Amino acid sequence: MCLGVPMKVVELDPPVGELGGLRCKINLSLLDSVSVGDYVIVHAGYAIERLDEKVARKTLQFMSTLSSPTPDTTGFKP
């Protein structure tokens, strides 16, 4: 029940989010100053938080490192 999906904000008045070509009305009242182009996590019609794209890319990059058989750079070894 706590599922939330990342949507890109494509319109603000009224707020509309987009995911994979699908658009739906979203409520932004739980967030401060959202701009068009921002990614937000939408749960039950409400955007509950922003998604930081830079951090997302860093996390993915780190996951690749973690997945590779060469030693990782996390500072701890198995």
Added chain:
Amino acid sequence: MRYMTEFRDKELARGMAQRISSLLNGRYYTIMEVCGTHTMNIFRYGLKEILPANLRLLSGPGCPVCVTPTSYIDQAITLAHVPGVIICTFGDMLKVPGSITGDTANSLERLVLGNVKVVYSTADALSMAEANPDKKVVFLGVGFETTAPTIAASVLEADRKGLGNYFVLCAHKTMPQVMRSLVEDVGARRAVPLQGFICPAHVSTIIGSRPYEFLAGEFGIPCVIAGFEPLDILHGIHLLLGQIVRGEARVEIQYSRVARPEGNPRAQAVIKEVFEPCDAEWRGIGVVPMSGLGLRSRYRRFDAALHFSVPAPKTREPKGCLCGDMLRGVKTPPDCPLFGGTCTPSHPVGPCMVSSEGTCAAWFKYQGENK
């Protein structure tokens, strides 16, 4: 980038599982994923099949439908029979059997064509109240901190609009308090033996990491807030085992692209404006002090239980059902004599089989293996 499918890469998942395996180095550990969405995704993406057998994953009490007491379902069914009432609910609640016997339907599903409506958001319920001024719309307020601000926001909007026909039947619950009840000995009930917690993604997005700090500080249990995608879960497990192996205990955030230590202050303020903490009954667990959210006095007029004064019947659990132990992670579905026989997703006996996020439903659907 969709920030979703990228976190489902099979090859990366296999590599990460191998890394987890070498980190374990043959040792046995038990960790708990508290949230039902984690449980469901662990099964859906086959993570147990690629994770080493010496890592035991327990499912916790984080499935809102599962922990909602039968008495609440009975209240909702009773309300659905009151003339002029429209019940609005998230779809997950429909199939949960209540304990009312006789001629009345014993789940909300049978009443769907009548005055029980499935909605996606509280906004839909509000619109329904506005469109039907001669009816009384009751929203079934079930869920954790993720859902609570959306329900609180609907109450505030109904207040602003002066809607006199919108009500909430409140059964919201909060996670940190029930997590305490799992790691503490309560009377004869012993603490669940576990070495770490995978904390929920979106509950934590709202409340932040601080409310879990007592688990690390007071109980020495490491915690990691992990996203719901399969790579997030594996990354979270790796971080958690890292802490366990090094003998550390703190609250880490794996889901840092969304969740922050302070959470979402605006959502917290909305919850705090409308709700206050109260004791709450968790199905199978019992009453956990201050683990629920009730409407504050200035919003009591939106309280369906007060407005309609529906009695909360005493909860009667189905005979032989082990959902209570399942929700505390001390039993797994194959331990239950009803599992897969009398109790299946099409004829669920207990709540863990009803909700798609329930441990039993996930085991049944994905041919639950024996870890």
